[in-house]
Amino acid sequence: MSSLRPTPSSRSAYRVFRPIPTRWADNDIYGHVNNVVYYSWFDTAVNALLIERGALDIHAGDTIGFVVETQCHYFAPIAFPQTVDAGIRVAHVGSSSVRYEIGLFAQGADVAAAQGHFVHVYVGRETKRPVKLPDTLQRVLGELRI
Structure with a gap:
C-alpha cells in the first residue's frame, strides 16, 4: 500500500458528470456531509448512469453488480x-469486473x-457467480474508459 496521499483531480480527468443534490440529512454534527454519504454518491452516480x-x-436483468472493493480520499x-x-470514469475492465x-x-x-x-464484479442474478460482461455494458464502459 502506498503511503503517498493522492492529489485531487480536475474535472478534465472524468468522462461524464452527474449532479447530485445534497440533503439536509447528509450533514453531520460537524456541519459537513458525513463520510458514509460519499460512498452512496459513488453508487448512485454509476448505477444511475448504467440504468x-x-x-x-x-429489476429484471440477468446480470447484477456486486461491490467488492471501495475507497475514498477526502480533500x-x-x-x-x-x-x-x-465525475465518472472507468480505469479497468476485466472479464467480469470493472473499476x-x-x-x-x-x-x-x-x-x-x-x-x-x-470495483463491481458482475454476477448472474440467480447463480451469484461471476459472468462475462454483457455487450451493452461493455459498450457503455468503453465510452467511460480513461
Whole structure:
C-alpha cells in the first residue's frame, strides 16, 4: 500500500458528470456531509448512469453488480445545500469486473473535494457467480474508459 496521499483531480480527468443534490440529512454534527454519504454518491452516480444508458436492468436483468472493493480520499468539505457533480470514469475492465473511479466536485469547482473508486464484479442474478460482461455494458464502459 502506498503511503503517498493522492492529489485531487480536475474535472478534465472524468468522462461524464452527474449532479447530485445534497440533503439536509447528509450533514453531520460537524456541519459537513458525513463520510458514509460519499460512498452512496459513488453508487448512485454509476448505477444511475448504467440504468439510463440501458446497460443495467436492476429489476429484471440477468446480470447484477456486486461491490467488492471501495475507497475514498477526502480533500475538502461539502455541506448542504450544495450540489455535487460526480465525475465518472472507468480505469479497468476485466472479464467480469470493472473499476469505476469517481470524483466529487462542489458545483462549479474545478478540483475534486473527494475522489475514490469501487470495483463491481458482475454476477448472474440467480447463480451469484461471476459472468462475462454483457455487450451493452461493455459498450457503455468503453465510452467511460480513461
